Every structure is written in C-alpha cells, then in structure tokens.
Amino acid sequence: MEFLKIWEILVRRKWIIIGTFLVFALTTFICVKIINKTYQAKAKVLVESSDTSSTVLQALGLSTTKTSSSSSSSSTDPFATDIALAMVRPVLDNVISRLHLVDRNGKTIDPDDFANLRLSKRVKYKILPQPYIEVEQYSDSSCEILEISAYSTSAAQAADIANTLVASYIEDRTRRTRDDYKGARLYIQSQIQNVKKDYNQSLAAYRDFKIKEKTIDLTLESQNALNMVQTLMLKNNDLMVSIADKSVDYTHDHPEILKLKNDVEVVNKLLSTSLKAVDPLAAKLAGISQIELLLAVNKEIYQKLLQYLTQVEIAESITLSNIKLVEPAVVPIKVFFPVKLLSYALGSFLGFFWGIALAFFIEYIDNTIKTPDDIKKHFKNVPLLGSIPKSKVLSENILISELSPTVPIVEVFRTIKNSILFASVDKPIKTLMVTSAQEDEGKSTFAANIGIAFRDATKKIIIVDLDLRKPTLHKKFKLHQNRGIINLVMESAQLDDVIVPSGIEGIDLLPSGPVPEDPTKLVESRKIQGILTGLTQRYDLVILDTPPILAVNDALIIGRLADATVMVTGAGSVSFAAFEHTKDQIDRAGIDLVGIILNKFRTQGSIYYYYHYYGKYGSRS
Numbered sequence: 310m311e312f313l314k315i316w317e318i319l320v321r322r323k324w325i326i327i328g329t330f331l332v333f334a335l336t337t338f339i340c341v342k343i344i345n346k347t348y349q350a351k352a353k354v355l356v357e358s359s360d361t362s363s364t365v366l367q368a369l370g371l372s373t374t375k376t377s378s379s380s381s382s383s384s385t386d387p388f389a390t391d392i393a394l395a396m397v398r399p400v401l402d403n404v405i406s407r408l409h410l411v412d413r414n415g416k417t418i419d420p421d422d423f424a425n426l427r428l429s430k431r432v433k434y435k436i437l438p439q440p441y442i443e444v445e446q447y448s449d450s451s452c453e454i455l456e457i458s459a460y461s462t463s464a465a466q467a468a469d470i471a472n473t474l475v476a477s478y479i480e481d482r483t484r485r486t487r488d489d490y491k492g493a494r495l496y497i498q499s500q501i502q503n504v505k506k507d508y509n510q511s512l513a514a515y516r517d518f519k520i521k522e523k524t525i526d527l528t529l530e531s532q533n534a535l536n537m538v539q540t541l542m543l544k545n546n547d548l549m550v551s552i553a554d555k556s557v558d559y560t561h562d563h564p565e566i567l568k569l570k571n572d573v574e575v576v577n578k579l580l581s582t583s584l585k586a587v588d589p590l591a592a593k594l595a596g597i598s599q600i601e602l603l604l605a606v607n608k609e610i611y612q613k614l615l616q617y618l619t620q621v622e623i624a625e626s627i628t629l630s631n632i633k634l635v636e637p638a639v640v641p642i643k644v645f646f647p648v649k650l651l652s653y654a655l656g657s658f659l660g661f662f663w664g665i666a667l668a669f670f671i672e673y674i675d676n677t678i679k680t681p682d683d684i685k686k687h688f689k690n691v692p693l694l695g696s697i698p699k700s701k702v703l704s705e706n707i708l709i710s711e712l713s714p715t716v717p718i719v720e721v722f723r724t725i726k727n728s729i730l731f732a733s734v735d736k737p738i739k740t741l742m743v744t745s746a747q748e749d750e751g752k753s754t755f756a757a758n759i760g761i762a763f764r765d766a767t768k769k770i771i772i773v774d775l776d777l778r779k780p781t782l783h784k785k786f787k788l789h790q791n792r793g794i795i796n797l798v799m800e801s802a803q804l805d806d807v808i809v810p811s812g813i814e815g816i817d818l819l820p821s822g823p824v825p826e827d828p829t830k831l832v833e834s835r836k837i838q839g840i841l842t843g844l845t846q847r848y849d850l851v852i853l854d855t856p857p858i859l860a861v862n863d864a865l866i867i868g869r870l871a872d873a874t875v876m877v878t879g880a881g882s883v884s885f886a887a888f889e890h891t892k893d894q895i896d897r898a899g900i901d902l903v904g905i906i907l908n909k910f911r912t913q914g915s916i917y918y919y920y921h922y923y924g925k926y927g928s929r930s
Contacts, residue, residue, distance in 0.1 A: 321679070321911055322668035329664030330657070337656025340436075341647050347438045347460050349645035350467035352475050353636035356391050356453040388446045391455060395444045395478045396424040403477040404442075408469055412439045435646050438462050440470055454635065464641050471638035479632045490625035497621060501614045508611045511604035518600055541579050548573045676884045681907055684878070687885055691892065692732060694875060694904035695725035697755070698912045707754060707785055710761045710813050722762040725906060729759075732903040733873050739845045742853040742871035742900075744864040746891040748779075750879035751908040756854040757785045759875075763850055764815040771808065771848045773819040773841075775867055776856045777828035780821035786811045793822025798836045804843060819844070832863045841870050858891045868900035875903060880910045 319326065394400075401420035404410070410418045422430070424442050434441055440461040447454040457478075459470035552569045560566070678684060684693050700718045703709070709719045729738070743756040753776070760772045773794065774782040783790040788809055796802040804819075811818045825831055844851045853871060855864035868874050874895070878888065895902050 317680075318668060318672045319665070322672060325668045325671060326661070326664035329667055330660035333656050333660030333663065334653075337652055341649055341652050344436060344647055345438050345462045346644045347435060347462060347646040348464040348467045348641045350459045350461075350464070350471045350638040350641050351636075352457045352459075352471040352634065352638040353447055354455050354457065354475055354478070355633045355635045356388075356455060357631045357633060388453060388455065391453065392444050392446070394482065395455065395457065395474070396442075397481070400474065400477045400481050403481075404470065404473050407473055407477070408466070410440050410470070413437060434460070438646075440466065442470060442474060457638075459638065460645065468638040468640045475632075475634050475637070479634070482632050487625055490621055494618065494621045494625060497614055497618045501611070501618060504607060504611045504614055508604070508607040511600065511607045515600050515604055541576055545573060545576045548576060675881070676886070677881050678878055678883055678885060678888060678907070679880050680910070683885075684905055684907060688888070688892065688905070691902065692728075692904040694728040694732065694906055695721065696907040696910045697721055697725070697751075699880075699909045703754075707757075708761060708813075709758045719762075722758050726759060726762040729873070729875065729903060736872065738850065738872045740841060740851045740853065740871040740873075742855055742864065742868050742874040743877060744855045744868070744874060745857050745877045745879070746883045746887050747857045747859050750857070750877050750882050752857075752877040753781045753854050754785060755877045755906060755908060756852050757782060760816055760850075760852045761813060763852075764813070769815055769817075769848045770850045770852065771817040771819055771844055772811070772852045772854065773844065774821040774854050775832070775863065776854055777821050777825060777831065777863070778856060778861070780824070782818060782854055783820045786813075786818055788812075788818060788820065790820035790822060793820035794837075794840060795822035795825055795831065797840055798831050798834055799825070804840070804847070817848070829861065829863060832866050837867070838870055858894055859887060862894075865894060865898040865900065868895065868898060872901070873903040874900050875906055877906045877908050879908050882909075 398420050401423050405418050405420065405423065410423070412418050412422065418440065423440070424444070426434070426441055426443070431441075438460070440459070442460070443458045445456055445458075447456040457471050457474055459467045459474065461467040461470060548569055552566060552573070555563070555566050555569065678687075681693055681696050684691070697703075698718070698721070703712075703718050709716075709722055712719055729741070741759075743752050743759070745752040753774075756772055760770050764770055772782060774780045774790075775794065776782075777795065780790060780793075788811070792802065792807045794807065796807055797804065807822065808817050808819050831837070841851065841853075853867060855867050858864050858876075876891070876895070883891075892902070
C-alpha cells in the first residue's frame with residue numbers, strides 16, 4: 310500500500326518532475342554548448358633517491374647532499390615535499406613568464422590562481438576556464454612518480470604548460486643542489502684563507518727561531534752533543550781502568566800513571582764542557598717542538614681544506630638533478646571537460662532526482678484535499694457523496710447531456726444523484742443548494758450536470774443562478790442573461806418573463822440577470838424567499854447555484870431556505886483549514902449539509918485507479 314501511495318504522489322506531481330527534468334536537461338545542454346572546452350595534458354616525472362652525480366661524488370670520497378625525497382622519507386607523506394617544491398612560486402613564475410600565460414581578463418596569471426587551487430576554484434575554472442595545473446602522486450606506481458596535469462582551453466598550450474613546468478622544476482631542483490655546493494665551496498674558501506694565514510705564521514715562527522738560535526737542524530745538533538758526552542764518558546772510564554791496571558805494577562809517581570791522570574783531567578774538562586752545551590739544546594728543542602706541532606696542525610688543516618675544496622668544486626661542476634622526466638606531455642585529442650555523455654547523464658539524473666525530491670517536498674507542504682481518503686479521514690461526520698474524476702471529455706463538452714450515456718462520467722453523476730437521494734430519504738428534497746468553499750472548484754458545472762442527472766427521476770427541474778457577482782450558468786447552457794432573478798427582485802417582472810428553457814428537455818434556467826451594486830442586500834430580501842417558494846410550487850426540484858462561502862456569506866443566507874446543501878470541493882484546491890472553516894460556518898448557520906462532492910479528482914496513479922479503468926471500459930463500450 311505504501312508503494313501505491315508513493316506511486317500516486319509521483320503521478321499526481323508528474324508535471325513537476327517532468328518540468329524539473331526538462332530544466333536540468335536544458336540547462337545541461339546549454340552549458341555543454343556554451344562552456345569553453347578544457348583540455349588536460351599530463352607529464353610524469355620520477356624522483357630518484359640518488360643520481361649519477363652522487364655516485365661520482367661517492368667515488369671521490371665526498372658524501373652527497375640529501376635530496377628532498379630522502380630527507381622527507383621519515384615524514385608521513387614522502388611525496389608531500391616533492392609536490393610542494395614543484396609548485397613553489399619561482400617555478401610557477403618561470404612557467405607563466407615563459408609561456409606568457411594570461412587569465413580570462415587578459416592579465417598575467419597570478420601564481421596563487423595557477424596551482425594549489427581549492428576545490429571551489431577548480432570547479433570555477435571548469436565553468437569559466439583558464440590555465441592551471443595540479444601536481445599529485447601517480448597512484449598506479451609504487452615508486453615515487455609525480456603526475457603533473459595541466460589544463461587549458463588550448464590543447465597545445467596544455468601540453469606546453471605541463472612540459473615547461475617539468476623543465477622548470479628540474480632546473481629549480483638542480484639550482485638548489487648546486488647552490489648547496491656553492492655555499493659549501495665559499496665557506497671552505499673563506500676558511501682556507503684563515504688557515505693559510507695561520508700556516509704562514511707558523512712557518513715564519515719556525516724560520517725565525519732557527520735564525521735566532523743559529524741552528525739548521527737542532528735535533529741533529531742535540532744528537533751529536535749527546536754522542537760526544539757519551540764518547541767522553543766512555544773514554545773517561547777507559548782511562549780510569551788503565552790507571553787501575555798500571556797501579557799494580559807502578560807507583561803513583563810513575564810517568565805513565567801521571568800521563569794517564571793528565572788524560573783523565575783533559576777528558577773531564579771536555580765532558581764538563583759538553584754537558585754545559587747539552588742543557589741549552591734541551592730548552593731549544595722544547596721550544597722548536599711547540600712550533601713544529603702548531604706548524605704540523607695548520608699544515609694538515611690546510612691540506613684537508615684544499616682537498617675538500619677540490620671535491621666540492623667537482624661536485625658543483627657535475628651537479629645533476631634527481632628529477633627525471635619519464636613521460637612528457639603530448640597534445641591531447643579528447644576534451645577533458647565537459648564530457649558530453651557524462652554531462653547529459655548527470656543532468657538527467659539530477660533532473661529526475663530533484664524532480665522527485667521537489668514532488669515529495671511539495672506534496673509534504675501541500676495541505677489541500679486531494680483524494681477521497683482525505684475527506685474520509687479528516688471529516689468523518691460529513692458523508693462523501695461521490696468523486697468526479699478529472700476528465701478531458703467533461704472539460705471539453707462541459708455538460709453531460711452532450712455526451713453518450715455510455716461515457717463513464719455520466720454514470721458518475723448518476724451515482725452522485727442516487728447518493729443525494731439516499732442521504733435525504735426521510736425528507737424529500739425540493740430545493741438543493743450547491744456551493745463551495747472558494748472559487749474555481751467547479752460548483753456551477755456540477756449544478757448544471759447534477760440537474761441533468763436528476764431530470765430522469767423528476768418531471769421538471771429548474772436551475773437558479775444565485776451567484777449574483779460572477780454568474781456563469783448561462784454560459785454552460787450557451788444562453789444570454791439579459792434578464793433574471795435580479796429583475797424579479799428589483800422590478801415588477803414575472804417568473805415567466807425571466808425563466809428561459811435550457812435547451813434540455815425537462816430543465817429550465819433562471820439566470821441571475823444584470824450584476825447589482827449590492828448583491829448581499831438583495832439576497833437578504835424577503836423577495837428571494839418568495840421567489841424560491843414560487844419555484845418549488847412550479848417545479849419538482851429547484852437547484853440553487855450560490856457563491857463560494859469563504860468569499861461572501863450569500864450561500865449561508867440562502868442555505869437556510871434550501872432543503873439540502875451539497876458542497877463541491879476541488880481536489881488540490883482547498884486546504885484542510887479552509888474546508889474546516891467553511892464547514893464550521895455552515896454548521897453555525899444551521900444549514901443541512903447532506904454531503905461533499907470531490908471534484909476534479911485525478912485518478913491516474915492513485916489507489917482509485919478503477920475510475921480510470923472504468924473510463925476506458927466505458928469508452929470502448
């Protein structure tokens with residue numbers, strides 16, 4: 310049952326759905342036609358962890374500078390740094406300058422509007438296209454490959470932008486690495502000057518010390534002096550041994566012993582002189598050792614710096630980028646945006662989706678009476694006498710007398726006639742008032758057709774047009790209303806003077822006549838009551854067509870004079886609140902409301918589809 314309810318809503322609101330769909334479809338078609346085509350060109354670059362120059366430098370014994378990818382490998386996203394470096398302002402400025410890129414206004418593109426675009430700008434540049442780029446990780450590769458996508462209204466320009474960005478990116482990365490080596494070279498050169506100065510000072514100090522101390526090789530001199538001391542000491546020992554040996558055979562005064570003693574004195578004098586010469590040499594040796602140590606340190610630093618300088622200069626001269634172009638961008642053939650089939654499919658889907666959504670939304674906020682169930686659920690104490698389906702046949706011909714008796718809409722009025730008779734079986738109806746809550750609910754058409762339906766059951770019927778403000782009954786019967794009930798009230802005319810044949814056997818018409826200045830005053834006059842009494846004496850049934858109750862109170866006044874009242878409600882025209890208010894006024898006026906007629910009821914798609922099926926069956930019959 311819920312599905313039938315949903316289907317009923319969809320069918321009832323079909324024109325909203327169709328209209329929304331057509332709006333989306335037409336808008337999509339127009340947008341696809343007028344939006345400038347955007348082309349996409351892609352280039353792929355490989356970011357290597359090491360390159361040829363690093364291999365050469367390692368062979369030279371020089372560690373390479375870490376690349377961005379390696380330095381960022383410990384980060385959450387190893388590609389983030391490389392993607393960011395591909396879209397830095399110097400790179401973008403270089404691309405924009407090389408290709409003379411301009412925006413839609415002919416001005417040079419701002420780098421902020423050329424890359425790193427927000428979603429809103431990307432959508433904007435699809436509708437109002439201008440060149441821009443996107444850099445992201447190539448998802449189909451496990452290695453570090455970046456995909457550079459360029460967009461432009463020109464296919465050739467899109468390819469140029471992608472390839473130029475790659476070239477500028479590689480140049481920028483190479484320059485950055487070379488700048489690192491250049492900085493190291495300049496620093497080493499500045500340090501070499503300082504170390505060279507210290508080294509020269511050490512050399513000068515070493516030279517000055519030798520000149521001052523009048524020595525060429527202090528180490529050699531010290532060694533010679535020590536050797537002399539050692540020789541003299543050994544000579545002295547030998548002489549003392551010889552004296553001891555001679556003393557066995559000779560006396561102390563013997564010439565040989567005296568000669569040996571004399572030699573000992575000479576050797577001791579020489580030894581004393583040699584020992585005195587060794588002490589200054591030790592001090593000199595300590596002094597020159599300090600000078601030689603400082604000289605050696607400065608020399609080693611100087612040599613190392615010269616070696617590093619050579620290596621850095623080689624590194625700077627052979628610097629290569631670790632960014633490699635693996636797939637250059639080619640001039641695209643297919644349009645990237647808009648994609649016609651996808652756009653049409655999306656437009657159709659959105660049209661149906663929002664059409665259905667709008668249909669349910671309008672259904673949700675629509676608080677009008679639309680189906681018989683609405684009356685049965687909300688107004689249980691008021692009988693529903695019948696539902697008149699919306700019919701093209703009835704709208705074209707207006708009166709059922711012009712239709713074949715087999716047409717189903719004729720049977721509907723016969724059924725309503727019987728329902729009215731059954732509702733007042735204890736009290737025969739001589740005067741039947743037809744009214745509605747508001748305008749355009751079809752009460753006048755119903756009054757005319759129900760009169761035609763009643764003519765089979767009664768001998769003579771008259772339909773009185775008491776809608777003194779907007780009379781329409783004469784139009785239904787294609788008659789004039791030069792004279793009518795107004796003439797009876799305001800003049801001395803007779804009934805026979807104003808009653809006209811309707812053209813249908815058994816039915817007369819009393820038009821309203823010329824529209825008066827104050828209709829309410831005339832309705833409240835006693836003459837109206839007398840006229841209706843006279844009509845009930847001459848006719849078997851008097852049908853009164855009165856104005857809408859919410860518009861004026863004429864029907865509330867006339868309703869007291871009628872035996873029964875039926876209220877015509879147009880499906881989808883009257884809100885529940887307006888209907889409830891109308892019924893309260895009828896109850897307070899003491900009017901006998903025998904039932905409600907639901908007019909212009911749409912049967913297609915509803916649970917009352919049997920009306921529609923019965924209509925087809927009747928047409929075939």
